[in-house]
Amino acid sequence: MFWPPSTGWDINWSRPRNEDYRKNTATGEPGSSMTIKVLIIDDEEDNRQIANLALTMIGGWTVIEADGGEAGVRLAESEKPDVILLDFVMNPMNGLDTLKALRGNSSTEKIPVIFVSTKSLQEREKELRDAGAQGILQKPFNPTQLPEMIKSITGIGS
16 A cells, blocks of 8 residues: 555555554553654664654654664564664665564564665565564655554554
């Protein structure tokens, strides 16, 4: 699905397969009455900064950053974010390998992951969903709509 259709960038989305992720300890509801914490895993500092500004200033969310897959997996284990924005093209550990590492770890396996990439991933959408991704954002995207796009994909904060 493309969202919004008129802006020149696209979003493919679905609800997470397991609704058990990051439930609010007070209410038991995903994302309710809590500050949303996002982990951005991207090897390009400019991309991390743009997403960070949009999520903190517009969404009022907490953002943590990792400059690669290995660092991202370690941060996901220790910080337990509500959602992860994951670049697809990174070295030495690419986005798909990072996702597999996250899904293979009991402390990170249920965290929603959204791929973000300049590369069109439509031809690999089934593979990415089967690996556990909840959505795909095509760069460039409109940073002012990033929090709403993440909410649409994950249901967090809705």
